[in-house]
Amino acid sequence: MPELPEVETVRRGVEPHVLGRRIIEVTVRDARLRWPIPADFADFARHQQINAVSRRGKYLIFALDSGDRLIVHLGMTGRVLVLDAGHPVIKHDHLDLLLDDGRLLRYHDPRRFGAVLPWPKDAPGHVLIDSLGPEPLSDAFSGAYLYERSRHKKVAVKSFVMDGQVVVGAGNIYAAESLFRAGVRPTRPAGRVTRAEYSRLADSIREVLREAITQGGTTLRDFAGADGVSGYFQQDLYVYGREGLPCRICGTPINSMRLGNRASCWCPGCQR
DNA sequence: CTGTTAACCTGAGTGC
DNA sequence: TGCACTCAGGTTAACA
Known part of the structure; x- marks a missing residue:
């Protein structure tokens, strides 16, 4: 999707x-x-x-x-x-x-x-x-916003940023990729992620979504643009769908588990 | 209120 | 070829 x-x-x-x-x-x-x-x-x-x-x-x-x-x-x-x-x-x-x-x-x-x-x-x-949260590419979205919204929340940070009431648009692929780029493990309780980490994460979410739009999206099975042409962002995936494969940055095998009933991949070497 | 789980539905892939 | 099973990009309704 x-x-x-x-x-x-x-x-x-x-x-x-x-x-x-x-x-x-x-x-x-x-x-x-x-x-x-x-x-x-x-x-x-x-x-x-x-x-x-x-x-x-x-x-x-x-x-x-x-x-x-x-x-x-x-x-x-x-x-x-x-x-x-x-x-x-x-x-x-x-x-x-x-x-x-x-x-x-x-x-x-x-x-x-x-x-x-x-x-x-x-x-x-x-x-x-x-009741939708802010657009991630708008000024209303920032690391400070994520930090404030997440205080005292125990939900995994990945589930937190995938929640449309928190911020719209980051689904399973881009949440995983954004967390990788920010160096944050998807399992961390949202309320325990620091202000500095949320600053990086907000930047990563914006960056990943912008790049993916430029590439015309990610093509897995069912997606194609209105003209039927596929996207190219799948070439830039670092963790999504790469379970067991070596991290493209540090070589550590990519880990995977289920979080909130969604497959969640991350690099144990790059993400804390 | 928070947090987790199951459910919606079809098709593709895998293993026997 | 068939069958049983798992999984898939989202979201909400029903729970504890």
């Missing part, structure tokens, strides 16, 4: 194709996503013009000319593709937005952990967006 860099890559890939385009028809083939696509979704989206495509954390937000918005989340295996109308439909193609230029925006998601939801203009906020 897509973490922040993959979602941002999708946003950038989709945006030029949909800006100013009007949705002329909506086809829902399977509404059973993480939350069901509401029965009135087609009526909600039809005839609306797409004025902007933004991102909040791992959520894509399509702003419509009426002031309504569409929220799209890719879950673990979701994709958004821009295709010509009439493109063959394959398994897991759950939703099409037919555009007024003969193209369509297609949502494809084998595991259906993602979501496509309306966000009406008269709703001040949205339950999925309101």
